[in-house]
Amino acid sequence: MNFKGNYLLAGVIFQQVEKILPERIRSYRADDRPFPTEAECARDLTYTDWDRYNIAEKVLNDYIKQAPFTNQLYHNQRVRQMELQIDAYKAAISPEIINEVEAQYRRAIEQTPSDWWLYWKYG
Numbered sequence: 001m002n003f004k005g006n007y008l009l010a011g012v013i014f015q016q017v018e019k020i021l022p023e024r025i026r027s028y029r030a031d032d033r034p035f036p037t038e039a040e041c042a043r044d045l046t047y048t049d050w051d052r053y054n055i056a057e058k059v060l061n062d063y064i065k066q067a068p069f070t071n072q073l074y075h076n077q078r079v080r081q082m083e084l085q086i087d088a089y090k091a092a093i094s095p096e097i098i099n100e101v102e103a104q105y106r107r108a109i110e111q112t113p114s115d116w117w118l119y120w121k122y123g
Contacts, residue, residue, distance in 0.1 A: 007038045046108040048101045053089035
């Protein structure tokens, strides 16, 4: 699973749940906003370039490079592909990106100061 897959799954679930909600609840959504875009979800969840890099590296090193995944067909190719993706994420992290990530976390913390996870990730 990854962010894009989770986003797509959430959209499908949202559509199905919306269909079965009673009218009184559906009409409660007065603004009739469409389902948020993937970029809006990433922004609202403070899913940053730094997170993409950290998650990819953790998945590779803590899972994919460990048993039982090492016995999978094409394991070496998958590892190499993930290493290339991680290298691309790492190369894209510049001082400007770090500053933007910091600003994203500050905005998110201002909006939801009781969310301890934001403080944890920001740290």
